[in-house]
Amino acid sequence: MNRLLISGALIQVDPLRYSPAGVPIAEAVITHRSSQSVAGQPRQVECELTVQASGVLAGQLAQMPPGTQVKLEGVLNRRSVNSRQLILILNRIEKE
Numbered sequence: 001m002n003r004l005l006i007s008g009a010l011i012q013v014d015p016l017r018y019s020p021a022g023v024p025i026a027e028a029v030i031t032h033r034s035s036q037s038v039a040g041q042p043r044q045v046e047c048e049l050t051v052q053a054s055g056v057l058a059g060q061l062a063q064m065p066p067g068t069q070v071k072l073e074g075v076l077n078r079r080s081v082n083s084r085q086l087i088l089i090l091n092r093i094e095k096e
Contacts, residue, residue, distance in 0.1 A: 004088055006049065007071040007096060008032035016062040019054075026058040027051065030072065050079070053090040060093055069096040 012029040019025055033046045051072060053061040064070070073092040079085045 002075045003073070004076055005071070005073045006030065006032055006088070007069070010064055010066050010068045010070060011048070013062060013064055013066055016058060023054050024058040024062075026053050026062040028053075028061055028064075030070065049086075049088055051088040051090055053093065057090055057093055061090070064093075064095075070094065071096055 008030045010028050011031050014027045016024055016026050028051050029048055030051055031046070031048050033044070035042050036045050037043070051061075051074070071094040072088065072090055074088045074090040076086050077089050079087045
């Protein structure tokens with residue numbers, strides 16, 4: 001199964017662009033900070049993750065200003081065929 005649910009703040013939102021087929025695409029970067037239990041011990045976790053939305057979700061994402069608190073759900077994928085970098089492809093965006 002490949003499903004990721006993450007919350008945090010948008011720190012970068014790129015302008016809306018269009019694929020060669022005319023599909024709207026938006027990318028952003030989210031930062032996440034929280035305290036999690038790992039092996040029964042509290043641990044501070046922090047990460048930044050690039051996210052990508054297409055279609056209707058792309059329009060929603062592109063209109064959100066940096067600093068917006070969001071909860072995102074999607075699947076992890078490689079950025080491109082030749083890349084090993086991960087990107088979160090969004091299926092759901094929710095403002096917190």
